[in-house]
Structures are given as structure tokens and as C-alpha cells.
Amino acid sequence: MKNNLSLLLCLFVFSAFAQTKTINKDWTAYSQYIDVSMYEETEFKVSAYLRKTDDGTKGKSALWVRVDKKDKTYGFFRNDAYDKSKVVTKDWKKFEISGKVDKGASNLYFGAFCQGNGDYYYDNFEVKLKMKNGKWKTLDISNHSFEKTHSEDTWDEGIRKSNIVRAKNFTIQYSKDAPFKGKYSLQLTGKNIIGNSKNGKFVDVNNVKLYYETYGEGTPLLFLHGNGQSMSAFINQVELFSKHYKVILVDCRGRGNSSFDYSTELTYTLEANDISLFLDKIGIKKAHVVGWSDGGIIGLIMAMKFPEKVDKLVAIGANINPQGLKDLDNMFSTIKELEKTNKNNSNDLFISLYKLMAYYPKLDYDDLKVIKSKTLIMAGDHDEIKNIHTIKMYEAIKDAQLAILPNETHYFPEENPEFFNQLLMKFLKK
Structure with missing residues (x-):
């Protein structure tokens, strides 16, 4: 019988955290929402003026917009942080996101987004609808x-109206520091965020440069981030695990500080090959691998293709084919919208990242049977991955352990890091 790392009733309190929680994060958002239920299929424009301090940091700043539906799913979504045609500079500049209100819409969320170290400023938001x-x-x-x-006002930190998560690494204020208009603007400031360390290095693999940082000594412990993340997604894990392991953080191609090869189709197998070569380059023969979301998929493929390099494996919120995703149809809609609005190839990276999720990986449950690493499959019971898909993955891997956490989402490692770290440490130390 398999050994389930199950959640006991006495531990449930750790998972079901209060409405407002403060944690370390590499990003934050400041937003509000308006009721658009009476404006289905109406065109909209959201705009604001943005600037950031020119201090040499590689932090990102952007507008973001999302349409929430009455059935609790999401419709239109756009975050321009990785749009290379919409780079925020030290001078005020107007930025805009346009789209159409989805059928069945309830609210339009919009606001400021920033990621990484730096001072980010926002002013003069506008929302417009095109009438009949x-x-x-x-x-x-x-x-x-x-x-x-x-x-x-009704502005608040986060991207939801419930379970507000505040970022310890960011301060938020209405600042008098050179506003675009009037006496004040919004200022978001990020400090002490991993991903831009003076000790960070680059290695060349598969025609890209991968950026990495290491912390601590001991058995190698490799963390692999998700699709729209970078290594700083593990900001809540580094301090604890570097006391016990040599923590290795790497930005996958096209994310964080790593470069991207637009001439090569992005697949999870390609990324697994990247990581295998990366470990060779930095002299790591074998490591525990902890992968979150896309990082979990990469970890699974590594355990299949390069079993000699994977000691223990943890896959969090991962899937082995697109049918495991709950909202695949919206992903295809997003790809069409990105391709339609791809002026001057500004959406190329976004399109590659969305296509990666929509078309890959192409694995069957039986493919997982070759995995010999001690494996923990984790997910939240409100994950972006179907629960049945997660369970079937677990069942396919011999002697795997399963943890589906009550009242947790796809972002469990970030939203409830103390409990996540407790479970992870228990598995690694066993």
C-alpha cells in the first residue's frame, strides 16, 4: 500500500489561514474591481501612467486586467510585465490594455503590478467602455x-477580493515623489528580493544563458519555478532550506534574468534538457528536485529521462498533459488574442509560454511508471489542475506519496509557506 502524506484534521488550521495574510513575495499587485455584469461583450480600455526609478535593477512594472465570471472562472486576462514593447522607464508614460468583457462576466479587476527590487509609480487610472x-x-x-x-478608496493589495495576501518585501504608499498629475501618485517599493544577487551567475546551455543563484551547503536541492514565475517564487523557502541543503535556484529560459531562443519551439522536454545540462555545467551529479507547476512537469521529465540526476522528487500543481488543466479553453482564447494583437512581435514570449501550457506535455499516466525516485505529488484542492488528474499521476508512480491540501490553491507554496515548508522538509528528511 502506498504511503500517503495526508493532511490530518489537527493540521487543517495551518492551511485555512485568515482572510488577510502577510508573507514574503517577489511581486505584488494593487488593484480594485468594478461590476461589469451589464456590459457583456463590450469593448473596454484600461489605462494609467507608469514610471520606475532608474537604479539598475531588473524589476518589472505593468498594468494588469482580468475579467471574473459569475461561475467563479476567469475570462480575459492580461499582464504586460513581460511585453517587451511596454517597458517602463524613469519617465512617465501612458500604458493601455484593451479587450472585450466576456459573456457571463461579473467584475473587471485592474491595477498595478510590479516584480522585483525597485521603486514603481502609477497615476491617473482610467477605465472606458465602448457604448452601442x-x-x-x-x-x-x-x-x-x-x-x-x-x-x-477601494484600492487594496492583491489580486482577489478574498484571502488578501500582503507582501512583506513591498511597501505601498501614496507618494509626493514627482507625481504625473496632482500632488500624489501610487508608489510600490520592493526590497531584498532574490533573483538579482551580486553572487548570481550565468551558464550557457542549448543556445540560451541561464541565470542561477546558490545558498547554503550540503546535499543539493534544486527548486524549479512555474510558467510565469522566476526563481524568486521561492523567496519563502531559501532561508529555511539553505540551513540544511545547498539550495540551487535557476531562471528557466525566457524567465527572470535568463535569455530566450525564439528560433526553437519551447517544450518541457527542451527545458528538462536545459536543466540537465545546467547541472552538468555547475558540477552537480545528483539533486533533490522540487518543481512547482511547470517546474513540477520539468522535474517529472527529468526523473524519466535523467534518473541518475534526480534523488527525491516533489511535483507541486503539475500535470502531464493539457487535459489535466481546468481552464484549457480560456488558454486557447488567450493565445488567439495574443496572436491577434502581436504588433512588432511584442507578444512572442507570452505566446510561447501559453502554447507551452496549451499543447504540452504530451505524456500518458503509464509513462510515469519508469520513475524510480522517491516522489511526492502535491496540489491544492482548489488547484488549477484537476484533482483526478493529480491522483492518477500519483497512482502511476510506484511508492509515491500524495498530498492534496484542503482550502489551498495552485499558489500554496507562496500563500501558506510555513505549512508547505513543513510538509516539504518532512518528506526530504524521511
């Missing part, structure tokens, strides 16, 4: 230029 007569209507939004105090 062809004219654009400007909607009333709360404190659009931050001239009022926070207590007078």
Missing part, C-alpha cells in the same frame, strides 16, 4: 489619481 453608439464612456473608479487617502 460607438462612443467611449469613462467609468467612475475609486481614487483614480490617488489624491484621496487609502481609507477613502
Whole structure:
């Protein structure tokens, strides 16, 4: 019988955290939402003015917009942080996201997004809808230029109206520091975030440069991040695990500080080959591998293709084919929208990343039977991956362990890091 790393009732309290939680994060968002349920299939524009300090950091700043549906799923989504045509500089510049309100829409979320170290400024937000007569209507939004105090508006940190997660590494204020208009603008400041360490290095593999950082000494422990993340996704794991292991963090191709090869199709097998060669280059023969989301897929493929390099394996919120995703249809819709609006190839990286999730990996459950590494399959019960898919993955791997966590999402390692770290440490030490 398999050994399940199950969640006991007495531990449930750790998972079901309060409505507001403060943790270390490599990014934050500051947002609000408006009811758009009466504007189905109406075109919209969200705009604001942005700037950032020119201090040499590689932090990212952007607008983001999302349509939430009445059935609790998401519709339109766009975050311009990785759009190479929309780079925020030290000078104020207007940025805009346009789209169409989905059928069955409830709310339109919009706001500021930033990632990494730096000072980021935002001002003069606008939301417009195109009426049936062809004219654009400007909607009333709360404190659009931050001239009022926070207590007078509906802006808040995070990307949800419930379970608000505040970032320890960021401060938020309405600042007098050279606003675009009026006396104030929104200022978000990120400090002490991994991913831009002075000790960071690059290695050349498969026509790309991969950026990495290491912390601590001992048995190698490799963390692999998800699709839209970078190594800084593990900001809540480094301090603890570097006391027991040699923690290795790497930005996968096209993410973080690593480069991208637009001439080669992005697949998980390619990325697994990247990581295998990366370990060779830095002199690591074997490591525990902890992969989150896409990183979990890469870890599974590594355990299949390069079993001699994978000691223990942890795959969190991973899938082995696109049918394991809950919202595959919206992913195809997003790809079409990105291709339609791909001016000057500005969406090329986004398109590659979305196609990676929509078309890959192409594995069957039986393929996992070759895995010999001690394996822990983890997911939240509100994950982006179907629970039955996660369970079948676990069943296919001999002597694997399974942890499906109550009241947790795809972002369990970030949203409830203390409990995640406890489970991970228990598995690695056993």
C-alpha cells in the first residue's frame, strides 16, 4: 500500500489561514474591481501612467486586467510585465490594455503590478467602455489619481477580493515623489528580493544563458519555478532550506534574468534538457528536485529521462498533459488574442509560454511508471489542475506519496509557506 502524506484534521488550521495574510513575495499587485455584469461583450480600455526609478535593477512594472465570471472562472486576462514593447522607464508614460468583457462576466479587476527590487509609480487610472453608439464612456473608479487617502478608496493589495495576501518585501504608499498629475501618485517599493544577487551567475546551455543563484551547503536541492514565475517564487523557502541543503535556484529560459531562443519551439522536454545540462555545467551529479507547476512537469521529465540526476522528487500543481488543466479553453482564447494583437512581435514570449501550457506535455499516466525516485505529488484542492488528474499521476508512480491540501490553491507554496515548508522538509528528511 502506498504511503500517503495526508493532511490530518489537527493540521487543517495551518492551511485555512485568515482572510488577510502577510508573507514574503517577489511581486505584488494593487488593484480594485468594478461590476461589469451589464456590459457583456463590450469593448473596454484600461489605462494609467507608469514610471520606475532608474537604479539598475531588473524589476518589472505593468498594468494588469482580468475579467471574473459569475461561475467563479476567469475570462480575459492580461499582464504586460513581460511585453517587451511596454517597458517602463524613469519617465512617465501612458500604458493601455484593451479587450472585450466576456459573456457571463461579473467584475473587471485592474491595477498595478510590479516584480522585483525597485521603486514603481502609477497615476491617473482610467477605465472606458465602448457604448452601442460607438462612443467611449469613462467609468467612475475609486481614487483614480490617488489624491484621496487609502481609507477613502477601494484600492487594496492583491489580486482577489478574498484571502488578501500582503507582501512583506513591498511597501505601498501614496507618494509626493514627482507625481504625473496632482500632488500624489501610487508608489510600490520592493526590497531584498532574490533573483538579482551580486553572487548570481550565468551558464550557457542549448543556445540560451541561464541565470542561477546558490545558498547554503550540503546535499543539493534544486527548486524549479512555474510558467510565469522566476526563481524568486521561492523567496519563502531559501532561508529555511539553505540551513540544511545547498539550495540551487535557476531562471528557466525566457524567465527572470535568463535569455530566450525564439528560433526553437519551447517544450518541457527542451527545458528538462536545459536543466540537465545546467547541472552538468555547475558540477552537480545528483539533486533533490522540487518543481512547482511547470517546474513540477520539468522535474517529472527529468526523473524519466535523467534518473541518475534526480534523488527525491516533489511535483507541486503539475500535470502531464493539457487535459489535466481546468481552464484549457480560456488558454486557447488567450493565445488567439495574443496572436491577434502581436504588433512588432511584442507578444512572442507570452505566446510561447501559453502554447507551452496549451499543447504540452504530451505524456500518458503509464509513462510515469519508469520513475524510480522517491516522489511526492502535491496540489491544492482548489488547484488549477484537476484533482483526478493529480491522483492518477500519483497512482502511476510506484511508492509515491500524495498530498492534496484542503482550502489551498495552485499558489500554496507562496500563500501558506510555513505549512508547505513543513510538509516539504518532512518528506526530504524521511
